[in-house]
Amino acid sequence: MSENGPGSAKKSTSQRRSATRAVTMADVARAAGVSTQTVSRALRDPRSVGPDTLDRIETAVRETHYVQNFAASHLASNRSMTVAAIIPTISASIFADTIQGLTDVLLPEGYQVFLGHTDYTPAREEALVRSLAGRRPDGFFIIGTRHTQEATEILKRTGMPVVESWSWTSRPVDLLVGFSNHAAIMSVVDHLVAGGYRRLTFAGMVRPGDHRAKDRLKGFIDAHARHFPGQATRVVTAASGAMEMERGVELLHRVRETHPETDAIVFASDVLAAGAVLKCGALGIRVPDDLAITGFGDYDIAAHLTPALTTVAIASRRIGMEAARLLLQRMHGQAVEAKMVDVGFELLVRGST
Amino acid sequence: MSENGPGSAKKSTSQRRSATRAVTMADVARAAGVSTQTVSRALRDPRSVGPDTLDRIETAVRETHYVQNFAASHLASNRSMTVAAIIPTISASIFADTIQGLTDVLLPEGYQVFLGHTDYTPAREEALVRSLAGRRPDGFFIIGTRHTQEATEILKRTGMPVVESWSWTSRPVDLLVGFSNHAAIMSVVDHLVAGGYRRLTFAGMVRPGDHRAKDRLKGFIDAHARHFPGQATRVVTAASGAMEMERGVELLHRVRETHPETDAIVFASDVLAAGAVLKCGALGIRVPDDLAITGFGDYDIAAHLTPALTTVAIASRRIGMEAARLLLQRMHGQAVEAKMVDVGFELLVRGST
DNA sequence: CTGTTAGCGCCTTCAC
DNA sequence: GTGAAGGCGCTAACAG
Numbered sequence: 001m002s003e004n005g006p007g008s009a010k011k012s013t014s015q016r017r018s019a020t021r022a023v024t025m026a027d028v029a030r031a032a033g034v035s036t037q038t039v040s041r042a043l044r045d046p047r048s049v050g051p052d053t054l055d056r057i058e059t060a061v062r063e064t065h066y067v068q069n070f071a072a073s074h075l076a077s078n079r080s081m082t083v084a085a086i087i088p089t090i091s092a093s094i095f096a097d098t099i100q101g102l103t104d105v106l107l108p109e110g111y112q113v114f115l116g117h118t119d120y121t122p123a124r125e126e127a128l129v130r131s132l133a134g135r136r137p138d139g140f141f142i143i144g145t146r147h148t149q150e151a152t153e154i155l156k157r158t159g160m161p162v163v164e165s166w167s168w169t170s171r172p173v174d175l176l177v178g179f180s181n182h183a184a185i186m187s188v189v190d191h192l193v194a195g196g197y198r199r200l201t202f203a204g205m206v207r208p209g210d211h212r213a214k215d216r217l218k219g220f221i222d223a224h225a226r227h228f229p230g231q232a233t234r235v236v237t238a239a240s241g242a243m244e245m246e247r248g249v250e251l252l253h254r255v256r257e258t259h260p261e262t263d264a265i266v267f268a269s270d271v272l273a274a275g276a277v278l279k280c281g282a283l284g285i286r287v288p289d290d291l292a293i294t295g296f297g298d299y300d301i302a303a304h305l306t307p308a309l310t311t312v313a314i315a316s317r318r319i320g321m322e323a324a325r326l327l328l329q330r331m332h333g334q335a336v337e338a339k340m341v342d343v344g345f346e347l348l349v350r351g352s353t
Numbered sequence: 354m355s356e357n358g359p360g361s362a363k364k365s366t367s368q369r370r371s372a373t374r375a376v377t378m379a380d381v382a383r384a385a386g387v388s389t390q391t392v393s394r395a396l397r398d399p400r401s402v403g404p405d406t407l408d409r410i411e412t413a414v415r416e417t418h419y420v421q422n423f424a425a426s427h428l429a430s431n432r433s434m435t436v437a438a439i440i441p442t443i444s445a446s447i448f449a450d451t452i453q454g455l456t457d458v459l460l461p462e463g464y465q466v467f468l469g470h471t472d473y474t475p476a477r478e479e480a481l482v483r484s485l486a487g488r489r490p491d492g493f494f495i496i497g498t499r500h501t502q503e504a505t506e507i508l509k510r511t512g513m514p515v516v517e518s519w520s521w522t523s524r525p526v527d528l529l530v531g532f533s534n535h536a537a538i539m540s541v542v543d544h545l546v547a548g549g550y551r552r553l554t555f556a557g558m559v560r561p562g563d564h565r566a567k568d569r570l571k572g573f574i575d576a577h578a579r580h581f582p583g584q585a586t587r588v589v590t591a592a593s594g595a596m597e598m599e600r601g602v603e604l605l606h607r608v609r610e611t612h613p614e615t616d617a618i619v620f621a622s623d624v625l626a627a628g629a630v631l632k633c634g635a636l637g638i639r640v641p642d643d644l645a646i647t648g649f650g651d652y653d654i655a656a657h658l659t660p661a662l663t664t665v666a667i668a669s670r671r672i673g674m675e676a677a678r679l680l681l682q683r684m685h686g687q688a689v690e691a692k693m694v695d696v697g698f699e700l701l702v703r704g705s706t
Numbered sequence: 707c708t709g710t711t712a713g714c715g716c717c718t719t720c721a722c
Numbered sequence: 723g724t725g726a727a728g729g730c731g732c733t734a735a736c737a738g
Contacts, residue, residue: 035710040733067511069428069487077733090450100443130420131463135423377716378715393716394724427730
């Protein structure tokens, strides 16, 4: 963006334009001896122009090193060929798989992805939605189904397809690809109770803006109340800090201090559970004999621990792919197969219970 | 501007425009009783207009639910306020931290990030570069320093700031934030040799397009040759498959079959090393007595294994943040502090060696 | 199959 | 501090 002109720096038409004025479609058209319209057509659909014309245009593009300006294209056609994606966090997160799935499907179709993260902060999510809406994406992908009123308002008003995900609700903004975190944890509790465990404790990170975590906690509380009516619920949570194995170790210690009678810990994430299982190994606590442990997410590590971790598998990558498919259908003006897709979950019973 | 009445259902000028014609700056200007110019100024720098004017404009923005169109802004100003980021893969990768660092710095500055992944395929990288260049980002971030000639050509020609990363080279396209993978592995080998290990084997995934992995392998070979001149180098690699712990388990088995005399395995990634350490635990192989193991990356799990994993820590997140800072300096027209930033690495000696 | 015309919504320049 | 004019690069409509 340097304002000094490398080379001779033409004064150009009138506007500031940076140093070496960029090659435009008009340059290509001139070089090929056709109109810009024909170049435009050739670029979007090569078969829509004559073979020899196409040939001259392709040569001209190569010689001029022309790179199409999508901003102008966007403005003129009212289609940006972009999708905005908003996730809580990128680092070491299972959402990375979802984004991978999303881009795996969208990039080959010519769409590009704007990515932003909220750090589980509703205000930041709203700011992101507002900001990304200014890019006029053709579609919106977002983790979660709870947003600020203003964010929801913006999402609805734009009229573009919106996919919410990783949760379940009967009233999505538009489209939904998710599953019930509540039901998933209930299935874990059912499994533990069926296995003879009676003194269960929930342990997890429950950040204020993380409604998935809240749903899991609520799933535990509800299942516990059903199996052990009247009995107090054991819950240990952390509200801050990074989602790391160290948190799992800390939670393990807190459970053993606060609820020493615990015979099974239901962790809200495999990361935490893995930290706990590894720590148990180091401390000589026998899993599952002394203490059963369950996780959530079926991360890579779950199957490799000793004992292997009982957990709930979520089709993280598939969520992204399904979301992309729904968006594509809408963006192509087709009717969507279903407005709501439940990818479900799968309880994987392994050695830790 | 549009000459049609904004209130009544417009037959619109002529262009297709979707159903509910979007609110434009002209609508806001009309509502506030000022020119679009003033609205434009107020939006970019609130202090550049009178206090009462600002007030009327802000009210008008709120009432009309105006959302600025950045595509138009981009076209008129020749600044897109976007940065393009290209990484090999998003899933379960350490690059996620880098992207997090990048966006952590860029989003608050008003920049938005386009993300694409290449799956370690040069051709896909080139296609992505070409495609993203069409968005006219104000900056480019890319993992790696080796690209196809055409990709390099495009990156250079655009004239925008480009940060390459996660490797080291004396001749970057533009800017560089990285470290020497070669030197990092050499330090691992030096450490092992100093610890008395004599029969080292390298094990890793070395995909055709992954030059970081190749640098690590070369680092091993060079260090090995220095310490054990004339002696054959032991190397076991996998060229395909996902980077998962299971690969580490497989590599462990192959090392034990192919080079049973091995007393230390140098893994190219903590993911692989973790799989191997966990498997050793299950098989009763004592680490480090029977077999020493090292990793790369200092992933969360490294410190939690038993024994804890000796590895090389890379400031993954910091790479993203430094890159963002350099890009910002360039995009703001300032001189960069340094064109090349070596974030280094740190050998973390733990129980596995 | 190809060209002409008229903007898309905003910002830069230059007046006042 | 504010406004008027014109154009950024491309594409939707319509011819022909």
